[in-house]
Amino acid sequence: MATKVVDLRSDTVTKPSEAMRAAMAAADVEDDILGSDPTARRFEAEMARIMGKEAALFVPSGTMANLISVLVHCDTRGSEAILGDNSHIHVYEHGGISTLGGVHPRIVANNPDGTMDIDKIVAAIRSRDGSLYYPTTRLICLENTQGNCGGKCLSVEYTDKVGEVAKTHGLKLHIDGARIFNASAALGVPVDRLVRAADSVSVGLAKGIGAPIGSVIVGSKAFIHKATILRKTLGGGIRQVGILCAAAEVAVRDTVGKLADDHRKAKVLADGLKKIEQFTVDLASVETNLVFFDMADARISPAKLCQVLEQRNVLATPIGSKRMAGTHHHQLCFFIRV
Numbered sequence: 001m002a003t004k005v006v007d008l009r010s011d012t013v014t015k016p017s018e019a020m021r022a023a024m025a026a027a028d029v030e031d032d033i034l035g036s037d038p039t040a041r042r043f044e045a046e047m048a049r050i051m052g053k054e055a056a057l058f059v060p061s062g063t064m065a066n067l068i069s070v071l072v073h074c075d076t077r078g079s080e081a082i083l084g085d086n087s088h089i090h091v092y093e094h095g096g097i098s099t100l101g102g103v104h105p106r107i108v109a110n111n112p113d114g115t116m117d118i119d120k121i122v123a124a125i126r127s128r129d130g131s132l133y134y135p136t137t138r139l140i141c142l143e144n145t146q147g148n149c150g151g152k153c154l155s156v157e158y159t160d161k162v163g164e165v166a167k168t169h170g171l172k173l174h175i176d177g178a179r180i181f182n183a184s185a186a187l188g189v190p191v192d193r194l195v196r197a198a199d200s201v202s203v204g205l206a207k208g209i210g211a212p213i214g215s216v217i218v219g220s221k222a223f224i225h226k227a228t229i230l231r232k233t234l235g236g237g238i239r240q241v242g243i244l245c246a247a248a249e250v251a252v253r254d255t256v257g258k259l260a261d262d263h264r265k266a267k268v269l270a271d272g273l274k275k276i277e278q279f280t281v282d283l284a285s286v287e288t289n290l291v292f293f294d295m296a297d298a299r300i301s302p303a304k305l306c307q308v309l310e311q312r313n314v315l316a317t318p319i320g321s322k323r324m325a326g327t328h329h330h331q332l333c334f335f336i337r338v
Contacts, residue, residue, distance in 0.1 A: 011208050014329050016212045017210070019250050020212065020251065024244070029240035030240070030242070038242065039243075039245050039249075043246075046252075050191060055221045057224050058215075060214055060238065061215060065203075065217050066088070067097060068217060068230045069200045070089070072223055076136070079138045084109070084114075087141060087146075104135040108124050114149040114152035115154060118162070121140060121165055138172065142173070142176070144180055145178075145290075150290050150292045153182075156189050160196070160197045174200045177203045179207055181208055181259055200217060200223055201219070203215060210329065210330055261330075265332070269326055273293050273326075289328040289329065294323050
């Protein structure tokens, strides 16, 4: 028998379900670059409906989804985007907005709950009077859930306030929604209401909901038209992409309803870890499917612990000199013995 591996590294490690594989095999496809793939068109229309936006576009990755979104909004080189210091766009996306788009990041500290203080966002907006010296602020980016803060959920009230700030100052609001369905499930707020204030959202398909690949960008028809051109520029156009969209359709249909149970099981994991004296866990901080825990014993390093766990068929992720992360997903099954 194959040894069962408990993989806590990420919710991106899931395998396509049998239903996904069957849908991929049976997908009705055409050339999506020519705009004629029926499965892609159907899936994009459904995602636009779910998210409460006019249009949607499938792209191969969340990094590309965020990059395209930022570049559409900041279409003049020397533009500036306000980002959280712990945001995925700022930390994990290879500086693409600057490297490829000439967009300057204006960094605001993320609070432990994933928010940025409203007054600090306002203070970060450049005055038009300084346009001779400063970049031009055009965009505010939020992340929901906020991964580096432990999967924290941004409330609809907070998001609406940031949206009002953006509107008041003539800016756009983009939400990195790699786990937006997790936030919706945890908050009990419909996902379209959660992102109503946003001009664009990147919706992750390959994280919490378990599709094998891809993200969807949603926004206005005019925004998606520009995004489609940038997708082609970045090499993200895929001919018979309906094969991938078919799997994503199944993920949205079958897995979104399981996210609340993932969150419940993440709390069970956190509670079990808290009973081990060598670890410290803030149970109240576990809002979704991410569990952060710290080494209480100075003799134990996350890197060494990961090596020991791997020998016992448990995979986890060190995220610092004293901290580790475990991520729950719908294909994970384990028990803790203390």
